[in-house]
Amino acid sequence: MPAALISVFDKIGIVSFARGLHGLGFEIISSGGTAKTLRENKVPVTEVSDYTGFPEMMDGRVKTLHPKIHGGILYKRGNKEHEEAKEKHGIKSIDLVAVNLYPFEKTIAKQGVVSFEEIIENIDIGGPSLVRAAAKNFESVGIVVNPSDYEHVLHELQEHKKLSHATRAELMRKAFEHTAAYDAGIAAFFAKQQKGSASFPEKLVLSWEKAIELRYGENPHQKSAFYRTPGEQAFSDLLVQGGKELSFNNILDVNSAWSLTNTLASGMHSCVIVKHNNPCGVSLAGSQLQAWQKAFAGDTISPFGGIIAFNRPLEAETAREMTKLFLEVVISPGFADGALEILGEKKNLRVINAEALVGKQKAFDGRTVLNGFLWQEADNSLLKEFKAVTKREPSEGEKRDLNFALAVCKHVKSNAIVLAKNLQAIGICGGQTNRVDCVFMAGERAKKFGFNTSGCVMASDAFFPFKDSVEKAADLGVNAIIQPGGSIKDKESIDECDKHGISMVFTAMRHFRH
Numbered sequence: 001m002p003a004a005l006i007s008v009f010d011k012i013g014i015v016s017f018a019r020g021l022h023g024l025g026f027e028i029i030s031s032g033g034t035a036k037t038l039r040e041n042k043v044p045v046t047e048v049s050d051y052t053g054f055p056e057m058m059d060g061r062v063k064t065l066h067p068k069i070h071g072g073i074l075y076k077r078g079n080k081e082h083e084e085a086k087e088k089h090g091i092k093s094i095d096l097v098a099v100n101l102y103p104f105e106k107t108i109a110k111q112g113v114v115s116f117e118e119i120i121e122n123i124d125i126g127g128p129s130l131v132r133a134a135a136k137n138f139e140s141v142g143i144v145v146n147p148s149d150y151e152h153v154l155h156e157l158q159e160h161k162k163l164s165h166a167t168r169a170e171l172m173r174k175a176f177e178h179t180a181a182y183d184a185g186i187a188a189f190f191a192k193q194q195k196g197s198a199s200f201p202e203k204l205v206l207s208w209e210k211a212i213e214l215r216y217g218e219n220p221h222q223k224s225a226f227y228r229t230p231g232e233q234a235f236s237d238l239l240v241q242g243g244k245e246l247s248f249n250n251i252l253d254v255n256s257a258w259s260l261t262n263t264l265a266s267g268m269h270s271c272v273i274v275k276h277n278n279p280c281g282v283s284l285a286g287s288q289l290q291a292w293q294k295a296f297a298g299d300t301i302s303p304f305g306g307i308i309a310f311n312r313p314l315e316a317e318t319a320r321e322m323t324k325l326f327l328e329v330v331i332s333p334g335f336a337d338g339a340l341e342i343l344g345e346k347k348n349l350r351v352i353n354a355e356a357l358v359g360k361q362k363a364f365d366g367r368t369v370l371n372g373f374l375w376q377e378a379d380n381s382l383l384k385e386f387k388a389v390t391k392r393e394p395s396e397g398e399k400r401d402l403n404f405a406l407a408v409c410k411h412v413k414s415n416a417i418v419l420a421k422n423l424q425a426i427g428i429c430g431g432q433t434n435r436v437d438c439v440f441m442a443g444e445r446a447k448k449f450g451f452n453t454s455g456c457v458m459a460s461d462a463f464f465p466f467k468d469s470v471e472k473a474a475d476l477g478v479n480a481i482i483q484p485g486g487s488i489k490d491k492e493s494i495d496e497c498d499k500h501g502i503s504m505v506f507t508a509m510r511h512f513r514h
Contacts, residue, residue, distance in 0.1 A: 097134035138172035242350030257309035383507035405459035
């Protein structure tokens with residue numbers, strides 16, 4: 001009689017799976033809560049301790065770690081020496097293993113509610129050992145770690161009396177992914193408990209779980225998928241309505257829009273419009289409708305097909321105004337009465353409720369390169385200081401606009417320049433290969449949409465290597481500039497500001513975004 005070892009924390013579907021195996025002639029070997037569940041549902045089961053002759057001990061830490069279990073899984077079928085050892089020691093052949101692991105990720109998500117000791121107890125030892133043993137011997141043993149595979153495995157056994165090599169190989173791959181992700185989660189947790197080099201260990205172990213397969217990547221000829229942090233909600237989980245799934249580019253743009261929205265958190269309404277991963281319209285205002293109108297006025301062309309984010313629940317009046325325009329995605333922390341119904345009139349508009357993500361920031365950024373991976377702390381700061389370095393200091397109104405412009409500038413691709421006035425971005429330019437061109441182009445964009453740049457402020461993501469950017473700013477009538485400082489020619493820029501009566505603030509913090 002073939003035997004199946006079943007020991008699962010996630011018991012979804014396990015009763016019907018075990019019952020089906022029993023009907024096919026499998027002896028079910030199990031332990032602890034799984035055995036109890038099967039007995040309660042009238043599925044015949046042999047307790048691990050009854051089979052091994054060794055009791056569970058040490059609060060359940062030791063139960064399946066036994067030669068009669070691992071021998072039955074690992075022995076090579078057809079190997080004379082292995083077969084003789086199996087018979088000599090009364091070891092049963094275990095041809096199917098169904099195991100999933102203690103919920104470590106879910107446990108640490110409750111940190112502060114559960115004790116450190118409980119976290120430690122949710123580090124599974126026996127489970128990964130069983131999974132790895134069965135996966136190693138996949139040529140003879142089926143290993144099932146995901147309840148979604150129960151139906152397929154059972155159907156194949158019913159049809160063919162055994163699992164095909166292709167099925168066993170696929171299950172093996174999933175099994176090693178399962179244990180690798182589990183260990184990665186544990187390693188990541190303990191890295192967070194330490195400081196310094198633990199954030200950048202000798203071996204960087206990361207694990208994400210697939211949220212959705214995407215229609216394609218940045219371009220239609222590229223395949224792609226979206227992976228979320230295990231146990232965490234991501235944008236795709238928060239989609240409340242929309243005709244199509246989020247695309248690769250949608251997710252990038254949504255992330256940019258929401259990151260800037262969180263940076264702008266204040267007592268005012270904010271609206272952020274993003275196109276091609278860059279903000280093209282941003283404002284703060286006393287009402288949400290006004291915030292939308294100001295953000296849209298900053299660039300009335302680029303928002304077509306754009307992504308819009310708000311820091312307050314979307315109001316029906318704002319929704320009605322927005323839907324006059326073709327948009328790809330709207331993201332806000334909730335929706336006032338009537339807003340979702342209005343948005344629903346736009347067939348393919350995706351709508352995301354980001355209430356669960358308010359104030360959240362990612363801790364790290366990663367980028368792939370040829371044969372390598374770059375890993376860094378996320379840029380979650382805005383400035384180290386706010387130091388006026390010119391003869392004229394900025395006014396209170398200018399200080400407010402400078403901080404606003406800097407927050408926007410931080411999210412623009414380098415080189416980045418932002419012109420702002422009255423908490424409204426009136427000229428944004430990024431991605432150019434020199435800074436002085438960005439200043440000129442930001443001014444041209446402001447003029448294109450009817451703004452008078454006289455009296456505005458300007459933010460730069462990095463220092464000015466020469467005074468030419470200040471000269472261009474003076475031509476535009478800029479009143480105040482905010483930048484990191486740190487150039488060997490800072491004095492030239494400061495003197496040029498003094499020459500035109502422009503105030504300049506140094507922040508001592510650069511915000512390159514390559």
